Amino acid sequence: MRLVFAGTPDTALPSLRALLDSPRHEVAAVVTRPDAQSGRGRKMHPSPVAQLAEESGIEVLKPAKAADPEFLDRLRAIGPDCCPVVAYGALLPQAALDIPAQGWINLHFSVLPAWRGAAPVQHAVLRGDDVTGASTFRIVKELDAGPVFGVLTEQIRPDDTSGALLARLAEAGAGLLLATLDGVEDGTLEARPQPADGVSLAPKISVEDARIDWTAPAMRVDRLVRACTPAPGAWAEFRGQRVKIGPVRLAPDAGKLAPGEIAATPKVVLVGTGSHPVELGEVQPQGKRQMTAAEWGRGVRFSDGETLV
Template identity: 70%
Template structure:
């Protein structure tokens, strides 16, 4: 089939690569978000998908919004059979949805109807799910509500961060997306409506959501640290400044610490929670690079019984 691929961030690149390598399909163009400020200099930079497409000499469409008439006209000229989508980042209006003969097919990183929305992987980790996956579905005007073509499953490991899990899902999902395109082309695959039961939503995680509540149980603190890694990053306050928690781990053997109370040893740093302690492994002080928590504690000279978020 002739395809126009829509995607923006790095997580979409494995799917684009898989489609480029598929002999049965031709990626005629990509649709991605416009260049955006990036890095410390805040210079305009192309999206990872745009960079990959440029390497392959593929036409790149960067509409300010997919409702733009010029974009829709160019899409009609290309006349794609289908438009596979991975993390494009903009809602598609009905006129655009109607252009490809087989519609727009999204690769979503959850087992739909669970975790519809912008942050399915983060919410799966935050909720303590043991199993997740990826789904391909035909895009409709509702939020991730269209009929499903196929799924792959992925175990959530006890130490997984959202970044770890998303990396694995991006690779497994790339294969699923190619298989979905194959099945649509030869007529062997038909989308099935999502069940009405089991719907959950995964809105974008805000910086406020990523703040640690030290009165919560250690299990919850661990999930917030892992679920918010690498972005937006779990955080707390120390002496009035933000301290990002890059890596932490439950430490059930350590007790007698009040919520938020810090105990710094030569090689370890523990903090009390609403249950047992957690060990801080890597932290990032405000304005500095990530460092080992023990090095941070020595540098700031944590006082006895001093607390985080106070």
């Protein structure tokens, strides 16, 4: 099939590579978000998908909005049979959805209808799900509600961050997306409506959502930190400044501490929660590099009774 691939971040790269390597499909162009500022210099950079496409000699479309007439005209001129999508990051108007004969087929990182929305992996970790997965479905106007072609499942490990889990799903999902497109092309695969029951929503997790509530039980703190790693990054305040907190370790045998209270040795930094303490792993003080909690503790020299809030 003649394809136009839509995607933006690193998460989309395994799928794009799989399609580029497929002898059955031609990637005629990619659609991605416009260049954005990144890095210390805040310079404008193309998305990871744009970079891979340019390296592969493929046309790159970067519409500010997918409803832009110029973009829609160019998409019609390219004439894709189907448009596979992985983490594109923008809404698609009906005018765009109507162009390819086989529609737009999205690879979504949950077992639909669970966790429809922008942050399915983060919410699966935050909720404490044992299993998640990926689904391919035909995009319709309603958010992540289209009929499903295929599903895979993936165990969520006790120490999984959203970043680690998403990386595994991106690799496995690339195979699912390729198999879906193969089945659509040869007519052996039919999309089936999603169940009406079991719908849950996964909106984007904001920076404010990522603030740690130390009065919550230790398990809840652990899940929040892992769900927000690497983005947007869990955090708390210490001496009036923000500190990013990496994955923690549950410490049920440690002595009782009040929520947010810090107890440190030269090698370990413990913080109290609503149940038992947690041991901090990596931290990043405001304006500084990431470091171990022990390094941080040696630098700040905690006073008795100091807290993270």
